[in-house]
Amino acid sequence: MTRTSTLVRLVAAGVLATTTLGLSACGGSDDSDSTASGQPKVIRIGYQLITNGDLVVKNQKLLERAFGDDVKIEWKQFASGGDVNTAIAAGSLDIGLAGSSPVSRGLSTNLPYEVPWIFDVIGDAEALAAKPGITSIADLKGKTVATPFASTSHYSLLAALKNAGVDVSSVKIIDAEPDAILASWKAGKIDAAYVWNPTLAQLDGATTLVTSAELAAKGQTTYDLAVVATAFAKKYPDAVQTWVKAEDEAVKQLNAGDQKAYDSIAAEANITPEDAEEQAKGLIFVDAADQAGDDYLGKTLPDNLYAAAQFNKDLGQIDSVADEQSYHDAVVPTFAAAVK
Numbered sequence: 644m645t646r647t648s649t650l651v652r653l654v655a656a657g658v659l660a661t662t663t664l665g666l667s668a669c670g671g672s673d674d675s676d677s678t679a680s681g682q683p684k685v686i687r688i689g690y691q692l693i694t695n696g697d698l699v700v701k702n703q704k705l706l707e708r709a710f711g712d713d714v715k716i717e718w719k720q721f722a723s724g725g726d727v728n729t730a731i732a733a734g735s736l737d738i739g740l741a742g743s744s745p746v747s748r749g750l751s752t753n754l755p756y757e758v759p760w761i762f763d764v765i766g767d768a769e770a771l772a773a774k775p776g777i778t779s780i781a782d783l784k785g786k787t788v789a790t791p792f793a794s795t796s797h798y799s800l801l802a803a804l805k806n807a808g809v810d811v812s813s814v815k816i817i818d819a820e821p822d823a824i825l826a827s828w829k830a831g832k833i834d835a836a837y838v839w840n841p842t843l844a845q846l847d848g849a850t851t852l853v854t855s856a857e858l859a860a861k862g863q864t865t866y867d868l869a870v871v872a873t874a875f876a877k878k879y880p881d882a883v884q885t886w887v888k889a890e891d892e893a894v895k896q897l898n899a900g901d902q903k904a905y906d907s908i909a910a911e912a913n914i915t916p917e918d919a920e921e922q923a924k925g926l927i928f929v930d931a932a933d934q935a936g937d938d939y940l941g942k943t944l945p946d947n948l949y950a951a952a953q954f955n956k957d958l959g960q961i962d963s964v965a966d967e968q969s970y971h972d973a974v975v976p977t978f979a980a981a982v983k
Contacts, residue, residue, distance in 0.1 A: 678713045683879050686710075686886075687717045689727045689739035692821070693867055694840050694908050694922040695763045696893030697740055702907035705889040710882075722820035725793030727870065731756050737875040738886060742795030743866040743944075747951035750973050751965050757876055759978040760869035760887055761934055761944065765839070766856035768925025769796055769865070771803055772849035773835035780807035780852050783814050786834035789827055792818040793960075795855070795865040798951060800837040801958055802863045803853045811958065840922040841912050856925075864947055867926075876975075887978040891931040898928055931982035940976035948974070 678684055686706070690697050700706060706716045721727050724741030728749045731739060740762060741749070749756065777783065780803055790796045804811055819827060821842035827833045828846050836846065855865050869890070876883050896904035900920075908919040934940050949970040955961045 677879075680713070681879075681881070682710065682714050683737070683875070683882055684713070685715045685717060686882060687719060687735065687737045689719050689721045689730055689736045691721055691723070691727075691740050691867075692841065692912050693740070693762070693926075694768065694912060694914075694919055695867060695926055696890055696897055696904075696928060697762055698911040699893035699896060699904050699907045700889050702911050703893075703903070705892060706886065709885050709889055714882075722822070723791040723794045725791065728754060728793070731870060731872055734872075736872065738869060738871050738883075741868060741870055742798075743864075743868055743948060744795045744798030744951050744955065745793050746868050746870060747948040747970070748793060748955060748961055749870070750948060750970055751952045751955075751961050751963060753965070754870075755873045756870040756973070757873055758868050758940070758944070758948075758974045759871055759876070759883060759976075760890055761929055761939055762867040762869060762890070764859070764927035764929065765795060765865040765867060766859065766925050766927055767854045768843070768922055769799065769837070769839040770843055770854040771800060771835060771837045771852040772843060772846045773852050774833075775848055775850065777834060777852070778850060780804065780809055783835060783852075784809060785813065785815075787815045787817060787832070788835045788837065789817050789819040789824045789833045790837040791820050791824075795867070796837040796839060798955070799853075799855050799858050799863065799865055801960070802858055802861075802954070803837070805958075806858075806861065840925060841914050841918070844914075844918065844922060854925075866944065866947070868944075880978075884978055884981060887931065888982050891979075891982050894928045894930050897923060898930065931979040935976045935980035940974050940979060942971075945971040945974040 676684055690701060701718055724745030727739040727741040728745055730736040732754055746758060790800050801811060804814065821838055824836045824838050825842050825845055828836060871883055905916045905919040908923065909916040912919065929939055937943065949967050952964045956964050
C-alpha cells in the first residue's frame, strides 16, 4: 500500500467519523441499549495480540465477572491500530487498543474518541529487525522493509530512518500486518521489519537495528493506548470506570510478577508462559494512580500525541494537525484517578 492510499483510508475514516458523531457507539441514544441498572447491554472491545494487561483482562474474564450476566462483553481481534481507528469511525467498537501514533492520527482527523488509559509504554517489545548481513539502518537503502502502516511501528520506523539520516524514499516500505510480516520473513520476501511481540520474537536470525526503547530515550516515546468512543463514555461513564479498574488489576498482576498474568497472556497469544514473561519485560506497565499524574495522562501523553501528529504531517503521512488543545482535551485522566 502506498502512502497515498494510506491517506485516502484516513480521510475516509474521518468522513465516517463525521457521520457518526451524533450516534451512540451502541447504535443510538435509545434506552433499549441499556440494562435496568443503566449499564450497556453489550460492550464491544477491540484488542490486539500484544503481551500486555488487556490479554490478562480478556483471559481471566475480569470484565465478565465485574459486570455480571446482564452485560455481554464482545471481544474483537484487530491486527493494528489503523484498523481500530476505522472500526471506531464506523461505530462498530466501544473500546479499542491502538498505538499512540494511530491515535494521534485519529485525533488529527477528529475521530470521536477519548483516551482514558495507557496499556503500556513501549520499550524493547517493538523493534526494527533485519536479515543477516544488514548491520545498520544505513544498510536499508534499496531494501524492502515491512511494517503495519499507521501503527506505532510505522511511526518508529520513520523516526529511526530520520535519526539515521536515511531518506525514506530510498527504502521500499511496504504495509503488512504482523502475521503477514512473519510469513514474508520466512519466505525471504523482505529484508527487515519494524513490528512488535510476539511476532518480533519469531523473526528467526534477526539482527536488531534499533528498539522503541532506544527511540524513547531520544524523545520519540510510543505507547499502546485505550480509546473509548466519546458517545459511549458520555452515556456509560460507570462502565468505563469498571473497565479501567479491571485493566488496573491486570497491571498490578504484571508489576507484581504474578504467574497467573503470564499464563493468561500465554494462553491468548499462543506462546509459552516463559515467553510471555520475557516479552512482557519489553513493556512498561503503569498503574492507575501513577497514570493520572502529569507524567502520563495528565500532560506528557497529550504533549506526545500532538508531537506525533506534527511528525506525521512533516513526513506527509497526514494532511493536517488539529489545534494543540484538542489533543489535551481528548486525554482523560479522571477515570484512572478514581480507581480505588
